[in-house]
Amino acid sequence: MKFGPIAAACLSLALSSVAFAQTTMKISISTAQNSHQGVAIDTFAKEVEKRTGGRYKVQTFYNGALGGERESIEAVQLGTQELAFSSTGPVPNFVPETKILDVPFLFRDKAHARAVLDGPIGQEMLTKFDAKGFKALAWAENGFRHMTNSKRDVKVPEDLKGLKMRTMENPVHIAAYKGFGIITTPMAFPEVFTALQQGTVDGQENPLPVIISAKFDQVQKHLSLTGHVYSPCIFLMNKASFDKLSAADKTAFLEAAKEGTKANRARVDEDDAKGVADLRAKGVTVIDNVDKAKFVAALAPVNAQFEKEFGKANLDKIRDYK
Ligand code: EAX
Numbered sequence: 001m002k003f004g005p006i007a008a009a010c011l012s013l014a015l016s017s018v019a020f021a022q023t024t025m026k027i028s029i030s031t032a033q034n035s036h037q038g039v040a041i042d043t044f045a046k047e048v049e050k051r052t053g054g055r056y057k058v059q060t061f062y063n064g065a066l067g068g069e070r071e072s073i074e075a076v077q078l079g080t081q082e083l084a085f086s087s088t089g090p091v092p093n094f095v096p097e098t099k100i101l102d103v104p105f106l107f108r109d110k111a112h113a114r115a116v117l118d119g120p121i122g123q124e125m126l127t128k129f130d131a132k133g134f135k136a137l138a139w140a141e142n143g144f145r146h147m148t149n150s151k152r153d154v155k156v157p158e159d160l161k162g163l164k165m166r167t168m169e170n171p172v173h174i175a176a177y178k179g180f181g182i183i184t185t186p187m188a189f190p191e192v193f194t195a196l197q198q199g200t201v202d203g204q205e206n207p208l209p210v211i212i213s214a215k216f217d218q219v220q221k222h223l224s225l226t227g228h229v230y231s232p233c234i235f236l237m238n239k240a241s242f243d244k245l246s247a248a249d250k251t252a253f254l255e256a257a258k259e260g261t262k263a264n265r266a267r268v269d270e271d272d273a274k275g276v277a278d279l280r281a282k283g284v285t286v287i288d289n290v291d292k293a294k295f296v297a298a299l300a301p302v303n304a305q306f307e308k309e310f311g312k313a314n315l316d317k318i319r320d321y322k
Helices: 005-020 036-051 069-078 096-102 110-118 120-132 171-179 189-198 208-213 239-243 247-281 292-298 300-310 312-319
Strands: 023-028 056-061 083-087 134-149 164-167 183-186 203-206 222-238 285-287
Touching: 023 036, 036 056, 036 083, 036 134, 036 208, 036 222, 036 247, 056 247, 069 083, 069 222, 096 120, 096 171, 096 222, 096 300, 096 312, 110 120, 110 134, 110 222, 110 247, 120 134, 134 208, 134 239, 134 247, 164 171, 164 189, 171 183, 171 222, 171 300, 189 203, 203 222, 208 247, 222 239, 222 247, 222 292, 247 285, 292 300, 300 312
Parallel strands: 023 056, 023 083, 164 183, 164 203, 222 285
Antiparallel strands: 083 222, 134 203, 134 222
């Protein structure tokens, strides 16, 4: 069929008006695209575009391109960035109710942590974000955090004494690590590799997926599988941006986040399964038989503080959750 010039003009106008119907939003992470966090936002972005019929497109940014986690969360709260995917490290500065999740040795294993977050305790906690200008779309996962440093093997808590360690900007972590005698330096994640390389700090602590994707084996020779804290991640959206969505699109964003979390958790499991062998092959000394009871005992004074701050009953509710 041949189009006359007028028909062709109408067609191109109609097509271009379809193009105008698409809204682009930004989401950022502080790790590389090839990581458990990268796969989370890539899946999320794909699912949003598919589930909204292309009405929404999510532009993905990696490696702290839009700033560290705290800056990105702040930008989402202000509305200068619609979305962020972040560890809960800096989150207590915005939503203090989440602090309890950072208490060391609170979770038995990933299955326990995922069950708590996906169950009533975690779902109720997501509602606390609304009053602070966020829509928390879904919990996701960073993983169990382990200690790395450039100085020495860490087999017992005493080996931590005097180490200069980078920490997240998280009050619970800072108090706990001081309890080990660590000299703590809170720092945004994008600065960590350089700080380790230059020796500004001796070490840091992160889940295997982060240690691997950030290539910390290039600047850290000692890893101890302390698993001292379980670190969730979270999909956050600016509340006003979420509220403007139609009911169907709200569901699309929430479902897309759930798909992102599924892919994220699968990648954490993959990285955890092969991470130690990979790091050993790269010359990292891995202490994989840490006596956790000794590390728990070393934190007894700090834990007494946490029980006062959060309530023993609330901590036990999480600890005992099946
Ligand atoms: O990308 O700041 C941190 O250590 C967090 O684990 C972050 O998610 C790393």
